[in-house]
Amino acid sequence: MVPATALPPDLPDPLAARVRAWLADDPDARDRAELTRLCTEAARDPAALAELDDRFRAPLRFGTAGLRGPLRAGPAGMNTAVVRRAAAGLAAWLAVTTPAGTGPAAPSTAPLVVVGYDARHRSEQFALDTARVVAGAGLRALVLPGPLPTPVLAFAVRQLRADAGVMVTASHNPATDNGYKVYLGGAGSAPGRGAQLVTPADADIERRIAAAGPAAAIPMAETWRRLDRRIVEDYVRAAATAVADLVPAVAPQEAEPVSAIVAYTALHGVGARTLAAVFAAAGLAAPTPVEEQAASDPDFPTVRWPNPEEPGAMDRALALGERLGADLVLATDPDADRCAVAVDGRLLTGDEIGLLLADQVLRRRPGPVATTVVSSSGLRALARRAGVTWHETLTGFKWIMRADPGLVFGYEEALGYALVPDLVRDKDGITAALAVTLIATAAKRRGRTLLDLLDELAARIGVHETGQRSVRFADVTRITATMRRLRTQPPQRLAGRAVTGRRDLLDDGALPASDVFVLFLDDDRVTFRPSGTEPKLKVYLEVVEPVPAGAVTVVAAARERARSRLAALTAAVDDLVTRLT
Numbered sequence: 001m002v003p004a005t006a007l008p009p010d011l012p013d014p015l016a017a018r019v020r021a022w023l024a025d026d027p028d029a030r031d032r033a034e035l036t037r038l039c040t041e042a043a044r045d046p047a048a049l050a051e052l053d054d055r056f057r058a059p060l061r062f063g064t065a066g067l068r069g070p071l072r073a074g075p076a077g078m079n080t081a082v083v084r085r086a087a088a089g090l091a092a093w094l095a096v097t098t099p100a101g102t103g104p105a106a107p108s109t110a111p112l113v114v115v116g117y118d119a120r121h122r123s124e125q126f127a128l129d130t131a132r133v134v135a136g137a138g139l140r141a142l143v144l145p146g147p148l149p150t151p152v153l154a155f156a157v158r159q160l161r162a163d164a165g166v167m168v169t170a171s172h173n174p175a176t177d178n179g180y181k182v183y184l185g186g187a188g189s190a191p192g193r194g195a196q197l198v199t200p201a202d203a204d205i206e207r208r209i210a211a212a213g214p215a216a217a218i219p220m221a222e223t224w225r226r227l228d229r230r231i232v233e234d235y236v237r238a239a240a241t242a243v244a245d246l247v248p249a250v251a252p253q254e255a256e257p258v259s260a261i262v263a264y265t266a267l268h269g270v271g272a273r274t275l276a277a278v279f280a281a282a283g284l285a286a287p288t289p290v291e292e293q294a295a296s297d298p299d300f301p302t303v304r305w306p307n308p309e310e311p312g313a314m315d316r317a318l319a320l321g322e323r324l325g326a327d328l329v330l331a332t333d334p335d336a337d338r339c340a341v342a343v344d345g346r347l348l349t350g351d352e353i354g355l356l357l358a359d360q361v362l363r364r365r366p367g368p369v370a371t372t373v374v375s376s377s378g379l380r381a382l383a384r385r386a387g388v389t390w391h392e393t394l395t396g397f398k399w400i401m402r403a404d405p406g407l408v409f410g411y412e413e414a415l416g417y418a419l420v421p422d423l424v425r426d427k428d429g430i431t432a433a434l435a436v437t438l439i440a441t442a443a444k445r446r447g448r449t450l451l452d453l454l455d456e457l458a459a460r461i462g463v464h465e466t467g468q469r470s471v472r473f474a475d476v477t478r479i480t481a482t483m484r485r486l487r488t489q490p491p492q493r494l495a496g497r498a499v500t501g502r503r504d505l506l507d508d509g510a511l512p513a514s515d516v517f518v519l520f521l522d523d524d525r526v527t528f529r530p531s532g533t534e535p536k537l538k539v540y541l542e543v544v545e546p547v548p549a550g551a552v553t554v555v556a557a558a559r560e561r562a563r564s565r566l567a568a569l570t571a572a573v574d575d576l577v578t579r580l581t
Contacts, residue, residue, distance in 0.1 A: 068179030089209030116153030149336035240281035269334030308340030354411035367408035
């Protein structure tokens, strides 16, 4: 037990009691020292006291993508104690819910957990701690051979028929964060096999985390095993083969083969090596990298936010693309499960990329498709034309992947795409990058670009122009208050137009209850939703402009009308959010 003298005597109760109990049970000396320093500062600095109180107000919760939060000591941070307790809760849940875990399990039949990690601060330590806790609970644990993209872990869960997977990553969050994605596996054929955790399993695991006891007392064992690189090679071959089947490869018999010129940035993440290997396996040269962003660096020194959606994040890649005269500029986020695309200096939206990919998939493999309530309705229009089933889900690939057992494609507007759900039951930025490159190469052989393909698509389904606004809050309770005011005082008009309908997913009935509120202006819509991973209120806008069937020549005018309407609607939404907050 840490002596009382370890804390300042004037630290207020009950905070002092909670801090003292945590320090007594924290197994990490660095985290204990960090927390003790903060306690000393809190005795004389109100800002430090507020920070200490924030760390102990509530534990991290499973959100859209599992646990995610700042690297800091205490129950509301990503640290050794939180990770070990999370692993213990997961292991306890697996022990009673998997067929092999209903009694004393033989080593060969005990539930299997595969653990992966990226190159963020403390990711490898958290991964190894997870493996040791899982092994200490009598389960089997396998760890990927090094820092790797999230899609490789998601692939491994299905490939190895694991009962669960853990990926230590904070995806596109700032360098100060880390996270803990949990995948559920098993040997069955359920659509969720290999997808991320959903309710009610998340709540059940949280209860077991709460019951895990002191982190320092959780049993650990060294019976876990590290996989070799064959699992990565298996992913590379399978990914290249699957995408080449969906997008015809460059014809080798051409006298002068045409290839798209591609610039690429990994944004200091773990995508570069695996992406280059997948391109090589598909017979393509690796894209030209932004050299200063190619190597993994947990500090992300050249970008403020390592998220290709954030302004400025792709500036170096766009500059490289201009120097090369590139047909495409690609970016993957730090764990390479998202892919951004730019053409002629213009960043394509996630909806535009998603519709291009969906169109290609449905040409080769007609079947059910899915997207989220905040993504473009263009996928529904495309599905109708193809005569296939379209599903709408809550935000997050954990829901998209469970939409249909026969799902052939899913996407969300936040740059996430699943082209081969049977291979990776999650978004995969590497297969998306390969597919977009092959599509662009085929278009280039016809003297076309991806922008031309988008016009051709609009001539079939109409123009679906989308946009997004994000408002960051220092106090997350203000987001809740803003959503409450929006529901109780919804606008009657926006941008001079009547609001013709509303949809509240708290009591919608068609989908699980979720804090999402939609305003309709005829076929146009504005969707409000708190972020599941960051302290943001996100607003999604869509404007739909019809196009006479097949009339490519009028698409440009229709797109201009849609963009003008979208700009007016965006300005009105900015004003509305300002008034509500």
